[in-house]
Amino acid sequence: MAHDGQTITAAVLVIGDEILSGRTKDKNIGYIAEYLTAIGIDLREVRVVPDIEAEIVAAVNALRSRFTYLFTTGGIGPTHDDITADCIAKAFGVGIDIDERAVNVMLERYKREDLNPARLRMARIPAGADLIANPISKAPGFMLGNVIVMAGVPNIMQAMLDDVSGRLKTGQKMIARTIDAAGLPEGRYAASLGELALRHTAVSIGSYPSFQAGGFRNQIVVRGKEEEALERAVSEVGAMIARLQADSAPI
Incomplete structure (x- = not known):
């Protein structure tokens, strides 16, 4: 239902x-x-x-x-x-x-x-x-x-x-997208991600570090129920990561 x-x-x-x-x-x-x-x-x-x-x-x-x-x-x-x-x-x-x-x-x-x-x-x-x-x-x-x-x-x-x-009322399903922070430490993007989250109030944005064989891996997960709002936030997160990577790339 x-x-x-x-x-x-x-x-x-x-x-x-x-x-x-x-x-x-x-x-x-x-x-x-x-x-x-x-x-x-x-x-x-x-x-x-x-x-x-x-x-x-x-x-x-x-x-x-x-x-x-x-x-x-x-x-x-x-x-x-x-x-x-x-x-x-x-x-x-x-x-x-x-x-x-x-x-x-x-x-x-x-x-x-x-x-x-x-x-x-x-x-x-x-x-x-x-x-x-x-x-x-x-x-x-x-x-x-x-x-x-x-x-x-x-x-x-x-x-x-x-x-x-089958007897329960159900609502709109949550959609989630994961963006790999590609080697960036959380400290590098925490402030920008916080600002981004304040602008995109229709979604929730979380940062999840995990430790794998090659070292730490940070993933940013965007969740929401409206596809358009979700995609807008994902696009901005992707652009932010790309910008920070470019800033930290060796010259």
Whole structure:
């Protein structure tokens, strides 16, 4: 559902003590950021909170009111500290119970007698939520209002994102162009680039140094949603680089 000209925004809330302690390294933020950018949704904020109900509820309510969508990852498994679903229900002020739709989906993987209390925890869904398919381990995610609740396990999260993405409003996609600063150190072009950025307010301009085998390499990336504005800025950046190179060329 493309809504051209409209900015669709999002936040990500990563839930789990194991991320904050460093025991688990987050592999989802970068993936979600790239995925959303590709479909025209601007990721504006990322927060990480522990498995503490009050903190999750407060973060959910703060973020869902400020952005078009809030994506959460983590805390929807079978153990006692998986409290995300309960926290979402509390944030919205709705009930939560074992959802027969979720049970039926899980019966594709488990026999009914194997759906012990721990597994049935994963079928508890807040009232009014739509399910998000999980083709890998079956226990579903869900979407309630503008909040999309996904697993923390990366391949399951990715599958859930694929399932839910078709239901989301999307905006104009971001276009990016990269200009190689061709051996110029950042200090040589920083001031000029800053002036250029002030003139081209319809785009964002960033400078990204990277270290490669041959030494440092600086790249300037111009991003925007309007092709014309983008090309004007890219052309000026290119001219600036060429001018600075000519100034530093040996006589």
